[in-house]
Amino acid sequence: MYFCKANTNLLFREGFLLKKMATDINMATHYANIYFKEFLAYTPKLISALVVLFIGLYAIRLINRFIRRIMIKRDLDPTLTKFLADILLWGLRILLFVTFIAKLGIETSSFVAILGAMGLAIGLSLQGSLSNFAGGMLIILFKPFKVGHTIEAQGVIATVSEIQIFVTKLITANNQTVFIPNGILSNGTITNYSLQKSRRADLTFSISYDSDIKKAKDLIMEILNNNPKVLQTPKPDVFVKNLTDSAIQLAVRPWANNEDFGAVFTDTLENCKNAFDAAGIIIQPFVKEVSQSNSAT
Incomplete structure (x- = not known):
């Protein structure tokens, strides 16, 4: 009697466990089917996002190489080249990441808003530095x-x-x-001063009214023509620039290559002064005219 009762309880317990196991299996199968269907529905988005990711990474690599080659051809400083290339690289990577998660169907507006807020905060704190950086970009471009x-x-x-x-x-x-x-x-x-191959030196000599203008001009032209650093194309020129109250102003316009400009300028000053002294041509000192008004006291 006792043995039969024990067997009955055991069978009842096993039946309950089997029923519970069957229920769990059914629930697991049900959820597995749901997840599998969702996965199948999500698969096109996942494949599309992965394709965009791999193509984007490859395109970024090509763009980075292309930009580096351009900057190297422009003889940019290597440190500056690496800095600019890295900025471009990370900017493109962030853009690709946002595109990737958007392809997955994830909302990107909050993420973009966070990036925008961070960019604004950094921009305000580094306003002066960003202005200088932008100026450097303009100079480089x-x-x-x-x-x-x-x-x-x-x-x-x-x-x-x-x-x-x-x-x-x-x-x-x-x-x-x-x-x-x-x-x-x-x-x-x-x-x-270096963009053009040659420059014109603008000099002015003030001589007295008692001096011979033609003689002074001939002396200056002789000095310019005898200086091998003075270019003959365009030809040097000497002319009367102005007649002031105290002097005749002669404008002297020799042309020289950039590397010879300083020498032509100083040599012309010195040689003309020596030639004027030898010829008795008086160089009139600069006189500052002062306007004086009389006021009743």
Whole structure:
């Protein structure tokens, strides 16, 4: 009797477990079917996103190589080249990532908003530096000057030594180093003395009214024609520039190659002074005219 009762309880317990197991299997099968159907429905998006990802990575690699080659051909500083290429690389990667998650069907508006807020905060905190960086980009793209050119900017005449990311390094004639922020430099007036192969020196000599104008002009032309550094094309010129109250002003216009400009300028001054002294032509000193008004006391 006891044995039969025990067997009955055991069978009942096993039946309950089998029923529960069958229920669990049915539920698992049901959810598996649901997930499998969703996976099948999601598969085209996943494949499309993966295709975009792989093609995008390959395209970014090609674009990065192409941009680096262009910057190397433009003789940009290697450090600047790497910096710009890295900025472009990461910018394209972020754009690709946003496109990838959008292809997966994930909402990207909040992600883009976070990136925008971060960019705005960084931009406000680095406003001056970003202005200088943008100025450096303009200088690199439009090339108003290159390393080795002699320029005049912000009241400084100097030779460009290095174009950095935020500043341009200049070396003056007396070997002083000047750093000018690229933002200020790109927004100001720049005179480039090296873009053209030759330059004209503008000199003025003031001689007395008692001096012989023709003789003075002939002496100057002889000096210019005998100087091998003075170009004959265009031809040098000498003419009366002005008649002041105290002197006759002669304008002297010799042309020279950029590398000879300084020598032509100083040699012309010295040689003309010596020739005038020998010929008895008086160089009139500069007289500053002062207007004086009488007031009743």
